[in-house]
Amino acid sequence: MTSVALTGITKVYGRGPNAVLALDQVSLDVRPGEFVCLVGASGCGKSTLLNLMAGLDRPSGGSVAVEGDSTPGLMFQEPALFPWLTVEANVELPLKLAGVARAERKARVAELLGTVHLGEFGDRQPHELSGGMRQRAALARTLALDTRVLLMDEPFGALDAMTRDILHDELERIWSERQLTVVFVTHNVREAARLSDRIVLLSSRPGRVISETRVDIPRPRRIDSPEVAAVAAKVTEELRKEVGRHGQ
Amino acid sequence: MTSVALTGITKVYGRGPNAVLALDQVSLDVRPGEFVCLVGASGCGKSTLLNLMAGLDRPSGGSVAVEGDSTPGLMFQEPALFPWLTVEANVELPLKLAGVARAERKARVAELLGTVHLGEFGDRQPHELSGGMRQRAALARTLALDTRVLLMDEPFGALDAMTRDILHDELERIWSERQLTVVFVTHNVREAARLSDRIVLLSSRPGRVISETRVDIPRPRRIDSPEVAAVAAKVTEELRKEVGRHGQ
Amino acid sequence: GDDSSGGDSGSSGPVTLRLGYFPNITHAPALVGVEKGIFAEKLGSNVKLETTTFNAGPAAVEAIFSGALDATYIGPNPTVNAFSKSKGEAIRVISGAASGGVALVVKPDINSVDDLKGKKIATPQLGNTQDVALRYWLKEKGITTTKEGGGDVSIVPQENAQTLETFQSGAIQGAWVPEPFVSRLVNAGGKVLVDERDLWPDKKFVITNLIVSKKFLDAHPDVVQKLVDGQVAANDFVNKQPAEAQQAISAHIGKITGKPLDIKLIQQAWPTLTFTNDPIASSLKTGLDHAVAVGLTQPVDLNGLYDLKYLNKALTAAGEPEVVQP
Amino acid sequence: MANDVLTRDDSTISGLDALEIASKQKVTSRAGRLWSGTWPKVAAIGIAIFIWQVVVWTGWKPPYSLPPPAEVFSDLGTYVTQGAFWHGLATTLRRAAVGFAAAVAIGLAIGLAVARVRILRAAIGSMITALQTMPSIAWFPLAILLFQLSEQAIFFVVVLGAAPSIANGVIYGLDYIPPLLLRAGRNIGARGASLYRYVIVPAALPAIIAGLKQGWAFAWRSLMAGELLVVIATKTSIGAQLTYARELSEAPRLMSIMIVILVVGLVVDAAFGAADRAVRRRWGVLDQAGA
Amino acid sequence: MANDVLTRDDSTISGLDALEIASKQKVTSRAGRLWSGTWPKVAAIGIAIFIWQVVVWTGWKPPYSLPPPAEVFSDLGTYVTQGAFWHGLATTLRRAAVGFAAAVAIGLAIGLAVARVRILRAAIGSMITALQTMPSIAWFPLAILLFQLSEQAIFFVVVLGAAPSIANGVIYGLDYIPPLLLRAGRNIGARGASLYRYVIVPAALPAIIAGLKQGWAFAWRSLMAGELLVVIATKTSIGAQLTYARELSEAPRLMSIMIVILVVGLVVDAAFGAADRAVRRRWGVLDQAGA
Numbered sequence A, B: 001m002t003s004v005a006l007t008g009i010t011k012v013y014g015r016g017p018n019a020v021l022a023l024d025q026v027s028l029d030v031r032p033g034e035f036v037c038l039v040g041a042s043g044c045g046k047s048t049l050l051n052l053m054a055g056l057d058r059p060s061g062g063s064v065a066v067e068g069d070s071t072p073g074l075m076f077q078e079p080a081l082f083p084w085l086t087v088e089a090n091v092e093l094p095l096k097l098a099g100v101a102r103a104e105r106k107a108r109v110a111e112l113l114g115t116v117h118l119g120e121f122g123d124r125q126p127h128e129l130s131g132g133m134r135q136r137a138a139l140a141r142t143l144a145l146d147t148r149v150l151l152m153d154e155p156f157g158a159l160d161a162m163t164r165d166i167l168h169d170e171l172e173r174i175w176s177e178r179q180l181t182v183v184f185v186t187h188n189v190r191e192a193a194r195l196s197d198r199i200v201l202l203s204s205r206p207g208r209v210i211s212e213t214r215v216d217i218p219r220p221r222r223i224d225s226p227e228v229a230a231v232a233a234k235v236t237e238e239l240r241k242e243v244g245r246h247g248q
Numbered sequence C: 001g002d003d004s005s006g007g008d009s010g011s012s013g014p015v016t017l018r019l020g021y022f023p024n025i026t027h028a029p030a031l032v033g034v035e036k037g038i039f040a041e042k043l044g045s046n047v048k049l050e051t052t053t054f055n056a057g058p059a060a061v062e063a064i065f066s067g068a069l070d071a072t073y074i075g076p077n078p079t080v081n082a083f084s085k086s087k088g089e090a091i092r093v094i095s096g097a098a099s100g101g102v103a104l105v106v107k108p109d110i111n112s113v114d115d116l117k118g119k120k121i122a123t124p125q126l127g128n129t130q131d132v133a134l135r136y137w138l139k140e141k142g143i144t145t146t147k148e149g150g151g152d153v154s155i156v157p158q159e160n161a162q163t164l165e166t167f168q169s170g171a172i173q174g175a176w177v178p179e180p181f182v183s184r185l186v187n188a189g190g191k192v193l194v195d196e197r198d199l200w201p202d203k204k205f206v207i208t209n210l211i212v213s214k215k216f217l218d219a220h221p222d223v224v225q226k227l228v229d230g231q232v233a234a235n236d237f238v239n240k241q242p243a244e245a246q247q248a249i250s251a252h253i254g255k256i257t258g259k260p261l262d263i264k265l266i267q268q269a270w271p272t273l274t275f276t277n278d279p280i281a282s283s284l285k286t287g288l289d290h291a292v293a294v295g296l297t298q299p300v301d302l303n304g305l306y307d308l309k310y311l312n313k314a315l316t317a318a319g320e321p322e323v324v325q326p
Numbered sequence D, E: 001m002a003n004d005v006l007t008r009d010d011s012t013i014s015g016l017d018a019l020e021i022a023s024k025q026k027v028t029s030r031a032g033r034l035w036s037g038t039w040p041k042v043a044a045i046g047i048a049i050f051i052w053q054v055v056v057w058t059g060w061k062p063p064y065s066l067p068p069p070a071e072v073f074s075d076l077g078t079y080v081t082q083g084a085f086w087h088g089l090a091t092t093l094r095r096a097a098v099g100f101a102a103a104v105a106i107g108l109a110i111g112l113a114v115a116r117v118r119i120l121r122a123a124i125g126s127m128i129t130a131l132q133t134m135p136s137i138a139w140f141p142l143a144i145l146l147f148q149l150s151e152q153a154i155f156f157v158v159v160l161g162a163a164p165s166i167a168n169g170v171i172y173g174l175d176y177i178p179p180l181l182l183r184a185g186r187n188i189g190a191r192g193a194s195l196y197r198y199v200i201v202p203a204a205l206p207a208i209i210a211g212l213k214q215g216w217a218f219a220w221r222s223l224m225a226g227e228l229l230v231v232i233a234t235k236t237s238i239g240a241q242l243t244y245a246r247e248l249s250e251a252p253r254l255m256s257i258m259i260v261i262l263v264v265g266l267v268v269d270a271a272f273g274a275a276d277r278a279v280r281r282r283w284g285v286l287d288q289a290g291a
């Protein structure tokens, strides 16, 4: 029983001598309700993989299968907010598109903005926000989606540690409440250990799955707990080996 | 003797009831050759402060004074690469504008791209790069500037730990070689402790300097050394207090 | 260059004469004169002839006004406009060129004036010669018209080019137009109800005359004399060798428009036109009176418009009768 | 080294940079802003009229060829107090509005379709610019063939003039929508019509407004020519009056009508300008330089 | 739940999404790509001619009013084998090139200045659209006044027609440059002229190209009218031929000339299209939908 199943995915960008083999024979099964973190060096193909899962791009080879008939929600690496809408309207749009009634929409938007600590900034345009605030607005918009599978590309990269810790808790809560399947890209190995059931390590150029680490630490976890640190250290070691091997 | 001197800086965005007081009476002196890290919660005014130092915006009150007659180089929070230029051409542009001769330019660009591990990607357009690669390209472009003062806004936020560690070393090397003054914004307190001579903590809304921490650990430092961890823990504690106080 | 030939060069040294005309059958003397080199010959080696063509009067008048043109063949309407708008300063009529060639063409089922009631009749332009002629003629027949297209007969001013299209499509039932549109409308199934010549004494009224800018006239009377000599010679050619003239007209229009004018059409229109050097000043004056009568214009003082001494000199030299200087 | 320290104040930010930054700081009163937007216009017009007057004084051209400003303005005064003017203006504006509205509808539809449907683009994409270059008079015969001497014939010419321009604006706008925004839109559930409604059209809105502005110019010019198609004398129009003024060599009247056309253009531009500024404010690209 | 699993393959990505994604994957040969770009055009033209022929067959209008395709194409055949055509085309294209080049230079200069200099924008910014709406014939008297009956008079009309449109394109492009790129440019040392050269112009290039395209259409249309200003018997031109074909009610010839104008428009559009595609490829916004 899989929620997202990647089988022998290959992705080539461009043609001819300039072609880049971004992903090479990547296979990955994610169970429903599983929280998987993808880690790997910069440029190894993580974003590419999420795009393929979200059906926004097509693999050069292999197949992508997703549970249910809804597409996974994807939080992009950049905020990708619509500049012509206020923060509120940005967050409201997925609800509107899903046909949620007006009154409920307003309530949900307020709740989501509260979750990401942007309650006072609902009436601002995206360009009036700081980098981290934009990222949080994008998070709120993604959380507004009613999908079973959530794909997140470095969602907390631009946030300070405190805010991030709070949002870890929020994300974990929502994940378990909604029984979401989450695929989460991060560079912060501790974050991966804090959040995930499994950490998948990708090699770079071409991107391949080189190791998977189960994280069996019981929840609730704390990011500064020794268990999390231990897992992080192990994954870091593997990552270091991989990057070193690659001469990156 | 100061390299950058901020005196009673106030910055208000917008007018009337919607006005945001982003910075309130911020004073800060940076010595020539000093490496200062700014930390603070998301949206507290760090980017605003760097913009003011770079002369790209004007304070609502107070004054900014910068050493020499060159403007500081600023690495923006977003990559801000020019989409119509290849990576190489992006990095080359500051050199061209500074009147560096063609042959030397080529050599410098190759060297800089090597520094950020983008040697093979020089002929690509920015949109063909991954998020982290774009950030590194922007770093190379900023390092191509021949300025005495370098302002960096979360330059390593989208990078994996390995790459970041390597770039920490490179940045430190360049800083000491060129005797640069660096003002560096980061959310990673360990990174701040690893790199800086002084960590300045800002409060949010309005942004104020609430504490400064000297980092006297002798260089070379390692990010996972206990001394760095100790400084980081101290600053984190302060940050936590500040964020907690704010009910953020 | 500004006024390159206008002022100071006097009669000595080479002079440039800039002459305008329309690629239109009613401008036959000009077309033939240019095509056959008659003007060049009469002007002699000391005068350089530069020709320009226009498709309508306004640009020609603007060109005269601004000193870009020294002389042009033109219809009676723009002539009057140019004279009155410049308070008699800008131009003089120095010769006639053509008469006739205007008719009311209607759908075949219209046989009398009364049949016109309730119909739409086109004219080339509100207040122009043909428009005035139609209105005055209808008025004399006791039929009312208004400037706004109301009354017993609705008059719709529109470009001649469009008249053919609208006549064919049935949007109008007749048109008071000059050649070659008379022939074209006839070929498109129309019939001539009124030949305007029949309304005028001696069956003559001006359709084209030759004007010269006053400035040029004052500066180079000798060149003007030569130009008029050329005009008289050209008309002579047109009248004496019609076949060759028609050929020349067709060819010359072809050069300008990219397609030679159908020689049959020229032959068809030919008999309705008279190529005379007489500017028929009386018809111009009468036409203006008619325009005042139908309420389309204010009276205009035309005193001094005509300067026919060059023409009469040329006519005398050619052994032809002089015309009356009005 | 202390001398080496540069204090950045007003005097050191110069040239364009100063212009760029200035606007953000100046907090001016409403009246002050109105005035600062108006005086350069008034000055520009004043200078233009002054130069015109000087040229007239030099006697370079006779007054019947180049009438002096005073004569034109006195004619303008007469002109705008006539019923014919107001009726003509009303007729022309109504036609412009109707024709432009039709052109907008058609241009938007074609633009949206051609930009996003590959086969349509290959088939007729390049035809759009070609059609745009077709002068209005070339369409007159077809207009009469299809619509006789009715107002529809005028609209036909106006639409053929303006719609391609609008469509080109739309296509351009759609072509440059950042791919990320399209992907984001599709990912949050916007598909088909809702993708157009909530993502594509708003994202291309700046370009669409620019295209509409160009389209308006085409529509108006086509109308000025097209109004000669159907000179229904009961309905005088600015286009017909313009042509008649020229045919009768009425230089002052011609210039009066040109002034009227300019004023109409200014008013319409103000409307587009307001729309554009509203969008730019939202997008955060206002006040990079001028107002 | 296994049944619940959806495999995303070609059949499930439908509609516009399929169109959008398709292009990125199809690896076709050069000839294949040429063909796939050509057949829709050929089909579109074929359909248009077929409909025309059918209308003619219905006898809706007499053939002198609506000539059948065969007659037009036979006339076209005659036309394009005449020296008059080639001379006319050469004259017109030369004038178009010179006039457009002048309009581009002036339009770019005005656009760049007005967009970035606050006071100029306030003074003449709104005048640009107003000027754009001024029909060509209104300029004829002034053109003759200034340039007599010379080719310059034609260029004057062409420039007044096209330059405002180009300037508007430039202004629009500059207005929507992301502020971040401007700041980045200034920070890396681009000031004054070099800011224009290295940042502003390239950033606005897509909009500038779009503006040039609109400007070309204005230039061409103005030229078609303006060529009547100076008709010298030895120098025939497409504009003069078009007007006279219409005045002489030569329906087949008129349509032949329209076809020539369309072909010229298509060729020019192809040039602009190539430039635009090159820019879009660089910027990474190519192939969002059609080619």
Ligand SMILES: Nc1ncnc2c1ncn2[C@@H]1O[C@H](COP(=O)(O)OP(=O)(O)OP(=O)(O)O)[C@@H](O)[C@H]1O
Pocket: A127, A128, A129, A130, A131, A132, A133, A158, B013, B014, B020, B022, B040, B041, B042, B043, B044, B045, B046, B047, B048, B049, B077
């Ligand atoms: N252009 C603007 N218009 C209005 N408000 C703005 C603008 N830019 C920034 N702000 C506001 O100023 C405050 C500080 O923003 P700034 O970008 O400096 O934060 P930051 O410290 O860099 O945050 P982050 O870590 O999230 O990047 C925020 O509250 C933001 O909403």
Ligand SMILES: Nc1ncnc2c1ncn2[C@@H]1O[C@H](COP(=O)(O)OP(=O)(O)OP(=O)(O)O)[C@@H](O)[C@H]1O
Pocket: A013, A014, A020, A022, A040, A041, A042, A043, A044, A045, A046, A047, A048, A049, A077, B127, B128, B129, B130, B131, B132, B133, B158
């Ligand atoms: N549109 C594109 N065209 C060409 N190459 C691309 C494109 N997008 C990505 N690539 C290449 O594919 C590889 C993987 O990119 P991807 O964005 O998936 O990396 P990533 O793992 O997300 O990296 P990061 O952590 O830096 O975001 C990179 O080498 C990149 O250069």
Ligand SMILES: [Mg+2]
Pocket: A046, A047, A048, A077, A153, B130, B131, B132
């Ligand atoms: Mg990525």
Ligand SMILES: [Mg+2]
Pocket: A130, A131, A132, B046, B047, B048, B077, B153
């Ligand atoms: Mg910031």
